[in-house]
Each structure stands twice: as C-alpha cells, then as structure tokens.
Amino acid sequence: MPDTQKLSFHVPDPGLRPGDTPDFSHVKIPQAGSVRRPEIDESPAEMRDLAFSIIRVLNRNGQAVGPWAGSLDTERLIEGLRHMMTLRIFDARMMTAQRQGKTSFYMQHLGEEAVSCAFRLALEPGDMNFPTYRQAGLLIASGYPMTQMMNQIYSNEADPLRGRQLPILYASQEHGFFTVSGNLATQFVQAVGWAMASAISGDSRIAAGWIGDGSTAENDFHAGMVFASTYRAPVVLNIVNNQWAISTFQGIAVGEAGTLAARGHGFGIPALRVDGNDYLAVHAVAKWAVARARRNLGPTVIEYVTYRAGGHSTSDDPAAYRPKEESAAWPLGDPILRLKTHLIEIGAWSEERHVQAEAQIRDEVIAAQKAAESIGTMHSGRQPSPREMFEDVYAEMPAHLIRQRHEVGY
Amino acid sequence: MARMTMVEAIRDAHDVAMARDDRVIVFGEDVGYFGGVFRCTAGLQKKYGKSRCFDTPISESGIVGTAIGMAAYGLRPCVEMQFADYMYPAYDQIVSEAARLRYRSAGEFTCPIVVRMPTGGGIFGGQTHSQSPEALFTHVAGLKTVVPSNPRDAKGLLLAAIDDPDPVIFLEPKRLYNGQFDGHYDKPIVSWKKSELSEVDEGYAPIPLGRAKLRREGRDVTILAYGTMVHVALAAVADSGIDGEVIDLRTLMPLDIDMITASVRKTGRCVVVHEATLTSGFGAELVALVQQECFWHLEAPVARVAGWDTPYPHAQEWHYFPGPPRIAKALQAVMEA
Ligand SMILES: Cc1ncc(C[n+]2csc(CCOP(=O)(O)OP(=O)(O)O)c2C)c(N)n1
Ligand SMILES: [Mg+2]
Numbered sequence: 001m002p003d004t005q006k007l008s009f010h011v012p013d014p015g016l017r018p019g020d021t022p023d024f025s026h027v028k029i030p031q032a033g034s035v036r037r038p039e040i041d042e043s044p045a046e047m048r049d050l051a052f053s054i055i056r057v058l059n060r061n062g063q064a065v066g067p068w069a070g071s072l073d074t075e076r077l078i079e080g081l082r083h084m085m086t087l088r089i090f091d092a093r094m095m096t097a098q099r100q101g102k103t104s105f106y107m108q109h110l111g112e113e114a115v116s117c118a119f120r121l122a123l124e125p126g127d128m129n130f131p132t133y134r135q136a137g138l139l140i141a142s143g144y145p146m147t148q149m150m151n152q153i154y155s156n157e158a159d160p161l162r163g164r165q166l167p168i169l170y171a172s173q174e175h176g177f178f179t180v181s182g183n184l185a186t187q188f189v190q191a192v193g194w195a196m197a198s199a200i201s202g203d204s205r206i207a208a209g210w211i212g213d214g215s216t217a218e219n220d221f222h223a224g225m226v227f228a229s230t231y232r233a234p235v236v237l238n239i240v241n242n243q244w245a246i247s248t249f250q251g252i253a254v255g256e257a258g259t260l261a262a263r264g265h266g267f268g269i270p271a272l273r274v275d276g277n278d279y280l281a282v283h284a285v286a287k288w289a290v291a292r293a294r295r296n297l298g299p300t301v302i303e304y305v306t307y308r309a310g311g312h313s314t315s316d317d318p319a320a321y322r323p324k325e326e327s328a329a330w331p332l333g334d335p336i337l338r339l340k341t342h343l344i345e346i347g348a349w350s351e352e353r354h355v356q357a358e359a360q361i362r363d364e365v366i367a368a369q370k371a372a373e374s375i376g377t378m379h380s381g382r383q384p385s386p387r388e389m390f391e392d393v394y395a396e397m398p399a400h401l402i403r404q405r406h407e408v409g410y
Numbered sequence: 411m412a413r414m415t416m417v418e419a420i421r422d423a424h425d426v427a428m429a430r431d432d433r434v435i436v437f438g439e440d441v442g443y444f445g446g447v448f449r450c451t452a453g454l455q456k457k458y459g460k461s462r463c464f465d466t467p468i469s470e471s472g473i474v475g476t477a478i479g480m481a482a483y484g485l486r487p488c489v490e491m492q493f494a495d496y497m498y499p500a501y502d503q504i505v506s507e508a509a510r511l512r513y514r515s516a517g518e519f520t521c522p523i524v525v526r527m528p529t530g531g532g533i534f535g536g537q538t539h540s541q542s543p544e545a546l547f548t549h550v551a552g553l554k555t556v557v558p559s560n561p562r563d564a565k566g567l568l569l570a571a572i573d574d575p576d577p578v579i580f581l582e583p584k585r586l587y588n589g590q591f592d593g594h595y596d597k598p599i600v601s602w603k604k605s606e607l608s609e610v611d612e613g614y615a616p617i618p619l620g621r622a623k624l625r626r627e628g629r630d631v632t633i634l635a636y637g638t639m640v641h642v643a644l645a646a647v648a649d650s651g652i653d654g655e656v657i658d659l660r661t662l663m664p665l666d667i668d669m670i671t672a673s674v675r676k677t678g679r680c681v682v683v684h685e686a687t688l689t690s691g692f693g694a695e696l697v698a699l700v701q702q703e704c705f706w707h708l709e710a711p712v713a714r715v716a717g718w719d720t721p722y723p724h725a726q727e728w729h730y731f732p733g734p735p736r737i738a739k740a741l742q743a744v745m746e747a
Contacts, residue, residue, distance in 0.1 A: 009461040017443070104534035104724070155725035163725030166536030182538025183496060184468060217467030219499055247444035248465050321444050378534075378725065386729035393720050400689070404718045408729055 012251035018319060022329035027305075029331055032059035032278075033066020040292045044270040051261035051271040054305055057280040062341035068284040074348045076121065080279055081343060083120075083141040084113040084336045085358060089365045090136075090146060094153055097369070098167075098314045102377035103153050105167050107133050111309030111327070112242055114279040114335035117141045119208070119238065122286035123176065126205045130178045130191035133168055134240065135210055142175045146368035156376035156383060162391070163384035185211055185218035188237070192228045195235035195293070206234040206293040214245020216260055217253045225301075229267035232298035236289045237269070239301065240276065242308035247321040264301035276306030277332040279339045305332065386410055413603045414610045417587045419561035420450045420526075423568035424488065426614050428458050434572060435480060436463045438473055438490030438526075447492055448528060448587055470500035477523045478508050488572050491527035494581060495538045500525070501546070508577040509552030524571045524578045529557075530638050530685050531722055531731060532585035532595070540722040542637075542686035547579045548662050548695065554578045554619060555662040559586065559640040560607035563660055566617025573616060583637040593642035593733040622666035624673075628655035631679035631744055634670060634696050636660065639683045639732070646737035652745060654681075662692055670696070671703045678709040679744045683737055688716035710747035713740045 016022060035055045038047045057069045064070065072080065091108035098106040109116070116137030123129075129138050139149060148160060152170055155163040161171060171179035178194075181187055191209030198205045211221055216239060228235055239260045243250050254260055264271030270292070274285040282304065289300035307330040311318050323329075343349030376382040387410035390401050397405075414422065427434045436451055436458075442465035445452025454463040466473050470491055477487035491497040497504070504525065511521040531540035547555045556571055556578060558564040564582065571578040585591045589599040602608040625640055630653040635643040640658040647654035655673050659666065674680045680700050682693040693714045700712050715732045723730050 011442070011460045011464045013460075159725070164537070164721070164723045166538065166724055169536075182536065183498070214468045217469040217472065219469065219471055245439075245468055246447065247440045248468075252465050253467050315447075384725055386726050389718065389720055389723045389726040389730060401719060404688075408718075 012256050014249035014251060014322070016323050016326070017321065018323060020323050022323045022326040024329055024331050027331060030054055030056065032056040033069065035066070035068070037067035037288070040288060040295060041297055044268055047270055048265055051259055051265060051273055051303075054273050054275050055281050055285055056275040056278050057284060058278045058338050058342055062338070062345035064280055064342060068281055071284040071287050072121065072280065074343075074346065077279070077339065077343060078348065080117060080121065080283070081336065081339050081349070082357060082361065083117040083137060084279070084339065086361050086365065087113045087117060087137050087140050088336060089358075089362055090140065090149070093365055093369055094150070095314065097153070097377070101379065102373070103155070103167050104378060105314055106153065107168055107313045108310045109134055109136065111330070111334065112240065112276065112306050113137055114282050114339070115240055115276050115304045115306060118279045118282035119286045121283055122290045123208070124205075126176070127207065128176050128178060128191070128194050128205065129208045129210065130187040130194070131180055131210045132184075132212055132215070132240070133180055134212070136168065136170070138177055139170060139172065139175055144172055144175045144177070146365060147371045150369055150372035151375060154372055154377040156372065156381060158372070158375045159384060162388040164388065184215040185220040189220045189224035189227065191237075192224045192233050192235050192299075195233040196227070196231050199231070199234055204294065206236070206290060208236045208238060210238045210240065212245060213239065213241040213243070213250045213260060214248060214253050216263065225263065225267045225269065228299035229269050234293035234296065235299045236286065236293055237264070237299055237301045239303045240306065241303050242306050244308050244312070244318075244322070246312045246316060259303060261301055261303035269299050269301050271301035271303070273303045273305060275332055276304030277335040277338060279335055280342070307332065411609045411611065413608045414561045414565075415588050415602045415608065416558075416561045416564050416582070417448060417450055419565040419610045420568060420582065421452060421454075422610060423565040424451060424454055425457070427488070427569055427572045428454065428462060430614060431486060433484065433486040434462070435485050435487045436489070437466050437487070439466055439468050439492045441465060441490050446490060448584065450526070450582075451490065470497055471503050474500040474503040474508065474523075474525060477525070478503060478511070478521055481521045481523045482511070482519050486522055486572060488524040488526065491525060493539050494527040494529040494543050495541045497525070497527055497543065504547075504553070504577070504579070505550050509550050512576065513552060520575060521577045522575050524568070524580050526580040526582060528584035528587070529581040530583040530585055531727060532591060532638065534724060534727055536724040537721040542581075542684065542717070544581055544662055545686060545690060545692045548692050552576065553663065555581065556619060556660065557581045557583065557637040557662060558660065559583065559637050559658050560605070561602055562607050562610050563617060563623070565610045566615055567619065567660065569614060569616035570619050574619065578619070581637065585638050591638060591641060592645035593731065594645060595728055595733070619661045620664035620666060622660055622669045623658045624655070624669070625658045626654065626656040628653040628677070630654060630677060631681060631741055632657060632670070632673040632677045633681050633683060633737075633741075634659060635683040636662065637685070639685055642732070642734055643683050643737055646734040646741060649734050650738035650741050652741045654741060667699060667703065670700065674700055674704040675707045678707050680704070680708070680712045681715060681737065681740050681744055682712065683715045683732065685717050685732060687719050688714060689719050691716050710744045713744050715740045
C-alpha cells in the first residue's frame, strides 16, 4: 500500500452565525482611487489583476478620487441620488403593502440600489437588460412609471402582465428590460444570444446579462460565459455579489479561493471587480464595459461587491442564519449615504435639500401607489379577468384552450 | 404515535433514516444550516454534522449529478430541489443518467437516490412556485414517483423511498406542508394535528411503495387522486352528496392497478383528478388503464378534472386550480351520463 491518508470532506462555512459578532476583516478593501483604469482595448491577459481588487471612487470623506472618477456631471449625480432614494422608498412602501395583504410577495434592494441605478445610466436607448428580480433600479432610472410597476405588483386590472406573473417580475421592451424569469441564471445566457443577434445584424445595440452570486453555480452561467467568449458577443456580464443567496453565504458558490470576477479568466474575458455601493465607481466601470462592447471588443465580466442588507424576500428572515448586526458592519457602507455625502462635499447638495427631496419623492411614490390602489390590489378592487389566463399561451388560441376558457365561463 | 405536520413528518423520516444508516446523506440549496426554505431538514446538520447534511451551490444538475456519483460509490443520497419548478436543470441527470444506470450497465452500477421536491400550487406562487411535473417523471422508464397526501404517508413513504434500490422522485404537495387543505381556499386553514392522518408512527415504519390507499368507500363513482387533490376530491364528494369512492394513489409508479380496477369494476364510473395541466398529464395514463381494464364495467365515459393547459397564473390562481366545484360538476356529469 502506498502512503495513504484518510480523506475528509470539506464544506465552506461563513464562521459567523446569529449571536456572533460580525467581522468583515477578511474583505480586503483597497483605497479609493488606487486601482488603475486600463484602456478599453487593452488585452484581457494584461488586466487580470482587476478581478482580484475592488475599483472604488468615493473615499471616506466623500471625495471622488483616482482614474475612474469623473464619469458623470453633477446634474446626473443628483439624478442618480434621486433614483436610488426613489427605489428605496418604493421598496419600503411595497414591503408594507405586502404585509398589509395587498400583494402576495415582494423583494427589495436595500443596500444594493447603486448597482442597477448607476448601470442604467451607462446604457443607450435600445440596449437590452436581462435582469434578475433585484434590478428594478433599471426601470426606475429609465423613467418607467411607478404606477405601472405597482399595478404589476398588485396584479390588478391595469397590470401590464395581466395578473399572470409573480410580483416584481416586470417586463418592458421599451425600457430595455427583458421579462424576468423566476428560474435563476436562465437569462444570463439569453443576454449573450441577444448580443450575438445584434452583432449578426450589424446593429449597434448591446446587451447586459445579470446574475446573483449564488446563481453563478448554475450551468447557464457557464454556458453564457463560453458563448460570450467564443463569439466575442457585445454583452456586459454583471454578477451582483451581495454576499448571500437566501441563507447560503457566497463561499458556497465561490469556494474559498478566487473571486467571482475571476471566473471570467478561464474564458479569456476581461473581468473587473467594483465597489457596488459606490455609485460613481459602478457607473464608471459600467461605462467602460459598455464602451468595449459597443466598440466590438467583446464581453466584460463585472462583479459588484455589495451586501444584501434586507431579507431575501418577504418570505425570509435573515436573523435565522446571520448575525443581526452584520448589515451595519458591512465595510462598504450605504450607497445612498455615500453619494449624498459626496454631493454635499462638492457643494452640490445639502442636508436640507436631502430632506426636501426625500419628502418630495415620498409624495411621488405615495401618489403612484394611490393611483394603483384606486384600480385594485391583489384581493380588492378591479382584477384582471380570468379570461386573461388563456391568452398569450400561443399567438393564436387553439381549440382546446377556447373550450377550457368557455368552461370557466369566459 | 405523535401528531405531526407534513414538514415535521418529513423531517422525522430524514432523522430516522440518517440515524439507522450512515450512508444516508442529505443536501440541497439552503438545506444545511438553515434546514431548507420549508424547514424539512431543520436540525439535521446540527445532529449529524456537515458531512451528512450540507448546503450546496445553486445548481440542480450539480445536486443530482453528485448524488448519482455518491450512489454509485455506495451512499444513499436524499436530496432536495428547492421547488419542483426548479428541477429542470437536473432533468438531464435524472432522465438520462439516474433512471438508466442500472439498465445500461446491466446492474453493474445502480442509483439508489431520492430527489425530493415541493410541488403544486395554492400559495400564490405564480408560474415558478406552483408546478406539478409528475408526468415528466412517470413517463421515464427507470424512475419511481411518489406523492404523499398527509404527514403519516409522507414519513412512511419517504423511509421506503430512501431504502429503495432505484431512483425515487418524491413530490411533496407544498400546500399541505403546514396544514390541511381541501380546495376551499376561503375557509380558515385547519391544523394537521386535528386530523388522524397526522398520527405518525414512531421510529422506522416504512410504507411500501406501490400501494394505494382507500380514503373513502362509496358506491357511485371511483375518484382517482393523489397529493393535495385527494382532499379536494373528498370535499367535492361531501359538497355534491354523491357517494364517491376516493382512492389516494400515493405512488404513481409503481401504480396500484389492482385497487383501481377493483373499485371501478364495482362503481362502474370513474373521475380522474390532478392539479397538473390536462394534456398528456398522468390522468391520461390512468384513463387509458381504466378503460383497458374495466371497459365492460363502465357506465359512463371516464372524466378528467385537471389544471388548465396554461402556465400556472398568479392572480387567477383559484380560477386555475381544479377546486371542489369543478370536481363536483364532473361527478354530476358522470352520474348523469
Ligand atoms: C433554478 C432555480 N433554483 C432555485 C431557485 C430558488 N431561489 C430563488 S432566489 C435564490 C437565491 C439566489 O441568490 P443569488 O443568486 O445570490 O441572488 P440574490 O437573491 O442574492 O440577489 C434561490 C436559491 C430558483 N429561483 N431557480
Ligand atoms: Mg446573492
């Protein structure tokens, strides 16, 4: 017998669980402004370091520093702040609406608002996102009416999706927001296909795929990467690493070596890691990747390092699996607070204006909610007809479905 | 005997199986530390350690694929798909691999795994938390398919499934997890503890696969149902006043054809009920078998009551769900034919 040793089975562990004191000292955070900004046509092999760092623009004092700073003017930054504030207030109202029984289900973005809000500003009209359920900022930042979103959440008579789809799984061709699937990862590869189609057609539009840290384990994530790499598709491949997948910490999806961004390296795709709670950094990196795609230089992987500050959904209570104070201990702070501090630092904003804006946005959200509720909520008011259940299964309703519809009485 | 909810009974079955057999390994998404989003594996990791019960990456094909590998090694994996609606990435592993290992290797390799998954609607889960994909499994040679309708059966059948030498798909009607449900969605939920069906045998008490259970004796018409629809069928019988004989199939493959045949020969009428979409559903198989075995005893065409042939809707859930009124109507029609 050769030298044998008893094998043992390894399962990654977050270490800290409810009752423990949160500790993020293992998350290495480079100084703002310290990570270089390559040219967009630099060889992927030359920028492998960027998958192991964190690109940051806003420093602790709220100053924008380093080579990634300056991608947006002040006006746009104020707009961005308003988008994030809107999303947060919208979420809070809908969480309450769910508790009041006005809808069946909701998922919020708490702490992750910068990712989808800032990314949207880097796109052009006509570009297409293939989002997950946690990118409603793409809609808010593109001016999609909040009342429409709420009509969908309430499954009321004016719901553009006719009551068929679970709340928040919106769809809008016009706003570059592909219909969200409940099945994880399936759409990551579809984004690549959309981008391939744009290239095949000699178009100038690009696509963006979205996926959560946990979902990168699915086959479709890898299928998306290989197709994007092979055909050099004009697509931005966004991985939102909010540290958690329901109760499962990111180490289960990533393992304890490497980063999610570094997954791109195996496919020869340039991969950047960015501070997902830094609105300016998110926008600058998104803009860089979008420019690469648009210049026909191919796909880019972006990993947004952020933190899911709330529960996974209205069906989830994180107190059961992670320390209560973990959210407060997250070292990259709060995206809204950080952008606000920056705007005040450069003299473009003030505490008073912030309070005013908050009140004004709250009024807007409440007005949208009133408009939606005047039509109906899940269990009251005007609801979609049961007839709608049979429409759109096919372009043309086959005879057996017409018969079934008649059986329901419609 | 203890009274348990369906979740508690499933947990208990895991516990008993893991205690008596070190080869039983339990894993899936959120299954380890947290104990599953429906809590069916709560406490197992603490009791048996992380090598016996653990969290996995979100990869259903990975979960079933590794389970097959473990089974080939000699372990007895019992894995969870978070929802049946999310098993599709694993379907290739289940159909092309698990189901055929024994056949293609002439018994050289076998696949004693259990793949558990919550199925069915009734929770406003929309199209991705409500599906009933049983026919996708019963259509595959080499798989066994089980659907318990109450805590007692859930425990006994799961123990038998874990013992089984072949791959078993174990479909758990999620609407029944924490309370009884008979399709009258506007009535308050009744606790399982009020039902005798929540009386679960202690310890190791498997219920053999392949045996149906008579839930109500009747003279007029045989109703074939499984899972949630057993209770909905019983409610329809009560509402309609028709003396229906309700058979809970419990396992779809292998199927207890003897009990079905004996009942239909007696009543001369048959209504088949399931929540899954109608076309090519498991009901089609049942109707074919009934007409083949009982043709000369039938007084009326066999009827089917099932979900409509659409994806499972959200707001229109109760228009979609084949509730007691629809079953009662079919019973009436079959009686009048
Ligand atoms: C194919 C599939 N498997 C499992 C699920 C159940 N599920 C929904 S969300 C989720 C966690 C996803 O985590 P992550 O990808 O990190 O995204 P996050 O929720 O953190 O934004 C799981 C397991 C699903 N929706 N689809
Ligand atoms: Mg996550």
